[in-house]
Amino acid sequence: MLLGCIADDFTGATDLANNLVRAGMRTVQTIGVPDASLAIDADAVVVALKSRTIAPADAVAQSLAALAWLRAAGCRQFYFKYCSTFDSTELGNIGPVTDALMDALGCDFTIACPAFPAAGRTIFRGHLFVGDLLLSDSGMRDHPLTPMTDANLVRVLQRQSAKKVGLLRYDTLAQGVEASQAAIATLRADGVGVAIVDATSDADLMTMGEAFADLPLVTAGSGVAIGLPQNFRRAGLLPAEPVAPALPKIAGPAVVLSGSCSQATLAQVAAWRASRPACQVDAMRVARGEPVAAEAAAFAREAQARGETALVYASASPDEVRAVQQQLGRDEAGAMIERTLAEVARAMRAAGTRRFVVAGGETSGAVVQALDVRALRIGPQIDPGVPWTETVEREPVALALKSGNFGAVDFFAKSLALLDA
Ligand SMILES: Nc1ncnc2c1ncn2[C@@H]1O[C@H](COP(=O)(O)OP(=O)(O)OP(=O)(O)O)[C@@H](O)[C@H]1O
Numbered sequence: 001m002l003l004g005c006i007a008d009d010f011t012g013a014t015d016l017a018n019n020l021v022r023a024g025m026r027t028v029q030t031i032g033v034p035d036a037s038l039a040i041d042a043d044a045v046v047v048a049l050k051s052r053t054i055a056p057a058d059a060v061a062q063s064l065a066a067l068a069w070l071r072a073a074g075c076r077q078f079y080f081k082y083c084s085t086f087d088s089t090e091l092g093n094i095g096p097v098t099d100a101l102m103d104a105l106g107c108d109f110t111i112a113c114p115a116f117p118a119a120g121r122t123i124f125r126g127h128l129f130v131g132d133l134l135l136s137d138s139g140m141r142d143h144p145l146t147p148m149t150d151a152n153l154v155r156v157l158q159r160q161s162a163k164k165v166g167l168l169r170y171d172t173l174a175q176g177v178e179a180s181q182a183a184i185a186t187l188r189a190d191g192v193g194v195a196i197v198d199a200t201s202d203a204d205l206m207t208m209g210e211a212f213a214d215l216p217l218v219t220a221g222s223g224v225a226i227g228l229p230q231n232f233r234r235a236g237l238l239p240a241e242p243v244a245p246a247l248p249k250i251a252g253p254a255v256v257l258s259g260s261c262s263q264a265t266l267a268q269v270a271a272w273r274a275s276r277p278a279c280q281v282d283a284m285r286v287a288r289g290e291p292v293a294a295e296a297a298a299f300a301r302e303a304q305a306r307g308e309t310a311l312v313y314a315s316a317s318p319d320e321v322r323a324v325q326q327q328l329g330r331d332e333a334g335a336m337i338e339r340t341l342a343e344v345a346r347a348m349r350a351a352g353t354r355r356f357v358v359a360g361g362e363t364s365g366a367v368v369q370a371l372d373v374r375a376l377r378i379g380p381q382i383d384p385g386v387p388w389t390e391t392v393e394r395e396p397v398a399l400a401l402k403s404g405n406f407g408a409v410d411f412f413a414k415s416l417a418l419l420d421a
């Protein structure tokens with residue numbers, strides 16, 4: 001095992017695994033820290049945690065447990081994966097987890113780079129852009145759990161980290177690998193522990209991959225994973241040509257579940273609802289103890305009986321989310337909806353559903369845990385950042401775990417059509 005990765009949410013983990021697979025690393029994603037009974041033969045392992053929005057001390061403890069497992073498995077380099085929109089709460093968890101991983105590995109320097117140009121996330125002079133907008137002007141300012149109101153990543157990370165945070169700028173990176181490594185030496189000499197790295201293109205990510213070959217730990221979105229595998233290939237540790245992953249050969253009924261309120265998801269939900277069965281989960285009815293999950297599962301089963309696939313969604317506009325949160329509390333509302341969608345997933349699985357498309361990282365975490373999934377094999381990409389995956393259980397299930405802001409507007413239909421092809 002070469003690369004050991006820790007992801008702070010489940011869709012983020014598949015996003016990273018997808019980029020590693022496309023760059024030629026045989027990759028397995030585990031759900032939580034694997035137990036001894038799980039046999040893994042892979043070049044890279046991504047341990048998926050649901051640690052993005054939990055208390056910093058819990059996120060640190062879970063990340064350190066994952067690190068200990070990956071070190072024991074012999075990994076040579078470590079990767080902490082967070083969101084390409086740097087999603088964090090006021091307290092963390094990107095900073096506290098980075099600090100703890102650095103201390104555990106005894107390293108005095110790492111980088112932080114959420115850039116993923118293929119999905120429109122670029123960094124310039126330390127400022128994160130989502131498409132043409134600064135992070136703080138993008139839909140992320142209204143995120144239900146991690147509203148991002150500051151695009152200056154040096155400032156955001158410095159608020160969360162005990163290390164000195166610096167910047168490795170685009171004009172240094174443009175000078176190539178040696179110049180970037182020299183800049184790292186200077187930053188280190190200046191006492192910088194973590195450097196935000198600018199990146200506006202895949203070419204920048206390839207330069208980074210080579211420049212960061214000797215860092216014990218990198219912290220990043222999934223983009224940096226485009227360049228890192230080349231180091232292992234150059235060292236003769238990977239085959240010269242990547243092996244194309246196969247689609248899960250899983251037939252049977254499907255369901256789409258969405259708890260994401262991100263702008264891309266809202267458009268995908270609207271596109272699906274225009275011509276296909278859809279059932280909305282009403283948070284206030286759930287709060288009143290009404291049997292919302294059972295009703296939604298019945299709706300989805302009836303659709304399956306007609307040969308159709310239903311969408312069950314809680315996704316709602318920022319105003320609707322705010323109204324629910326004011327009545328129920330932010331974390332309580334989120335957790336309650338996650339539990340409801342997880343219950344729908346469990347009921348659908350029990351009724352024979354074998355193909356699940358899930359939108360939202362926290363939502364995917366809740367669903368995958370409800371389905372008792374232990375690990376996922378990574379299949380081909382549906383849209384940038386989202387592959388089909390297949391569980392390693394005896395009766396496998398196909399899962400497409402979509403990050404909130406990823407995917408074309410027809411993502412739900414397109415992902416199911418791929419399996420039917
Ligand atoms: N109608 C709603 N009112 C309040 N909260 C909601 C509503 N619908 C969903 N939520 C909550 O919003 C959160 C959305 O987070 P989730 O990570 O699933 O999606 P996302 O942030 O769009 O995806 P990603 O993290 O992959 O970018 C979840 O906790 C979900 O339960």
Ligand SMILES: O=C(O)[C@@H](O)C(=O)CO
Pocket residue numbers: 009011012013015016082083084085116221222361385403404
């Ligand atoms: O990096 C991203 O944007 C995604 O993989 C993600 O983590 C969303 O939850």
